Amino acid sequence: MKISTRFAALGAAALLTLAACGDAGDDTTEAADNDYEVVDSPEFDAGTRMAEIAEAGKVKIGVKFDQPGIGFKAAGSDEPTGFDPEMGKILAGQLGLEPKDIEWVETISDNREPFLQNGTVDFVLASYSITDERRQVVGQAGPYYLTGQQLLVAADSDIKGPEDLKGQKVCSVTGSTPIKTIEEKYDVTPAGFDTYSECVEQLKNGSVDAVTTDGSILLGYAAQDPDALKVVGEPFSEERYGIGYSKDSPELCTFINDSLTKAFEDGSWEDAFDATLGKSGNEVPEAPKLDACA
Amino acid sequence: MDVLVDNASLILDGFWKTLQLTVVSGAYALVIGVLVAIARVSPVGILRGFGTVYVTLFRNTPLLILIIIAYYGMPDIGINPGFFPLITIAMGIYTSTFIAEALRSGINGVPVGQAEAARAIGMPFGMTMTQVVLPQAGRLIVPPVASVLIALVKNTSLAGAFGIAEATFRMRGLLNDHATDRWWIFFGIGLGYVVIVEVISLVAYLIERRWKVVSR
Numbered sequence: 001m002k003i004s005t006r007f008a009a010l011g012a013a014a015l016l017t018l019a020a021c022g023d024a025g026d027d028t029t030e031a032a033d034n035d036y037e038v039v040d041s042p043e044f045d046a047g048t049r050m051a052e053i054a055e056a057g058k059v060k061i062g063v064k065f066d067q068p069g070i071g072f073k074a075a076g077s078d079e080p081t082g083f084d085p086e087m088g089k090i091l092a093g094q095l096g097l098e099p100k101d102i103e104w105v106e107t108i109s110d111n112r113e114p115f116l117q118n119g120t121v122d123f124v125l126a127s128y129s130i131t132d133e134r135r136q137v138v139g140q141a142g143p144y145y146l147t148g149q150q151l152l153v154a155a156d157s158d159i160k161g162p163e164d165l166k167g168q169k170v171c172s173v174t175g176s177t178p179i180k181t182i183e184e185k186y187d188v189t190p191a192g193f194d195t196y197s198e199c200v201e202q203l204k205n206g207s208v209d210a211v212t213t214d215g216s217i218l219l220g221y222a223a224q225d226p227d228a229l230k231v232v233g234e235p236f237s238e239e240r241y242g243i244g245y246s247k248d249s250p251e252l253c254t255f256i257n258d259s260l261t262k263a264f265e266d267g268s269w270e271d272a273f274d275a276t277l278g279k280s281g282n283e284v285p286e287a288p289k290l291d292a293c294a
Numbered sequence: 295m296d297v298l299v300d301n302a303s304l305i306l307d308g309f310w311k312t313l314q315l316t317v318v319s320g321a322y323a324l325v326i327g328v329l330v331a332i333a334r335v336s337p338v339g340i341l342r343g344f345g346t347v348y349v350t351l352f353r354n355t356p357l358l359i360l361i362i363i364a365y366y367g368m369p370d371i372g373i374n375p376g377f378f379p380l381i382t383i384a385m386g387i388y389t390s391t392f393i394a395e396a397l398r399s400g401i402n403g404v405p406v407g408q409a410e411a412a413r414a415i416g417m418p419f420g421m422t423m424t425q426v427v428l429p430q431a432g433r434l435i436v437p438p439v440a441s442v443l444i445a446l447v448k449n450t451s452l453a454g455a456f457g458i459a460e461a462t463f464r465m466r467g468l469l470n471d472h473a474t475d476r477w478w479i480f481f482g483i484g485l486g487y488v489v490i491v492e493v494i495s496l497v498a499y500l501i502e503r504r505w506k507v508v509s510r
Contacts (some may be wrong), residue, residue, distance in 0.1 A: 175466030191457035
């Protein structure tokens with residue numbers, strides 16, 4: 001018995017340590033308490049995917065869990081926070097579903113297309129840049145946000161922009177677009193990890209010289225630890241975040257675009273931004289122009 | 295198919311890194327493994343104890359956890375030689391335990407009667423080992439050591455998510471860019487690993503054949 005109590009104590013200590021690590025402890029990761037419009041019994045044509053989801057009363061949305069400001073789930077919390085989950089709530093509202101009817105699924109850069117194809121999720125809102133290649137296998141409506149690739153470096157670093165990076169180690173997520181762009185354009189040594197948070201750890205302990213991905217994500221990390229990290233340089237790519245859906249249900253495109261247009265007009269898109277990305281000092285950008293549905 | 299041809303240099307570059315990882319980790323594993331195996335069969339109690347603890351500790355820890363300890367623990371105590379040394383040390387230590395056990399099983403696999411018979415006809419200890427025990431042990435360990443090295447080749451794919459641009463890293467990059475050619479990419483990268491593994495199998499086969507007992 002004595003031994004088992006000791007192990008229990010150890011376990012509890014370990015859990016506490018984990019919880020302490022997971023607690024980012026600042027307002028970029030706190031839940032936004034915006035209320036978005038929930039349409040009362042919305043009307044959809046029979047047989048459409050929208051009608052099916054509204055009927056089922058449940059929607060599965062894939063978001064990132066490790067990007068403060070965009071999509072982040074703190075250890076011990078039930079719900080992800082950030083701009084993408086907020087947009088997910090707006091979308092769900094247009095299907096007549098409350099935030100509590102949403103099942104949040106963690107998607108990483110690698111599994112977004114497979115998750116849409118095999119129905120693990122209904123929508124992907126996971127800093128999901130629109131590309132022609134991706135549009136061949138899944139649907140992407142939007143964009144609902146524009147950003148560009150930037151650099152996150154240590155606060156005392158001499159790196160001022162991507163030109164200073166030649167031969168340096170630059171971290172990003174394995175298999176993502178930013179890591180390919182930086183290697184091709186600026187001749188750096190790519191260092192791939194599974195998540196951006198691991199990259200930020202490696203930056204803090206000096207194993208890599210910079211972390212690169214969309215500026216919006218980097219600003220979230222810089223805001224968490226402004227004494228140690230800073231975002232430098234002008235954006236050197238254009239990323240257009242879209243909402244992913246399965247190609248089996250092309251009717252979703254029009255629905256998503258209509259919902260986005262509405263959100264741009266009634267101010268809920270702006271509210272979502274203010275409550276999340278806007279907190280790290282960003283001005284609300286202009287609403288992007290939506291791509292037409294095929 | 296085009297995706298493999300167009301990105302051939304990138305893929306080959308990745309497999310070059312995979313090979314480097316395999317060779318360096320494999321060298322660590324063989325050197326440490328031999329030392330640990332000798333410790334485990336030695337007549338000195340303290341060495342046997344050390345060998346047993348080493349094998350128990352590192353063989354029973356998942357490789358991923360050893361890598362994470364190396365990556366986050368060592369820089370924390372001020373040791374940060376870079377990604378390649380860190381990951382090859384972690385993989386070398388992990389793999390060395392399997393090498394050590396393969397060697398030990400080989401040495402123990404030679405019946406005691408062989409050594410006794412050699413001594414009985416007047417061979418000194420050194421000659422008994424070099425002429426009777428080790429040649430038979432060597433033959434016994436070729437297949438298990440080859441298996442351990444083959445497992446190591448595949449384990450190096452973990453490095454793709456630990457800052458090293460090896461073959462699996464390249465595969466994941468290509469998958470992201472060429473969502474329509476997934477099967478070709480899996481096939482091409484898989485084939486690359488098969489080639490490396492087959493080379494190891496072939497070398498093992500040649501050694502085994504060379505050392506085979508010719509029955510007459």
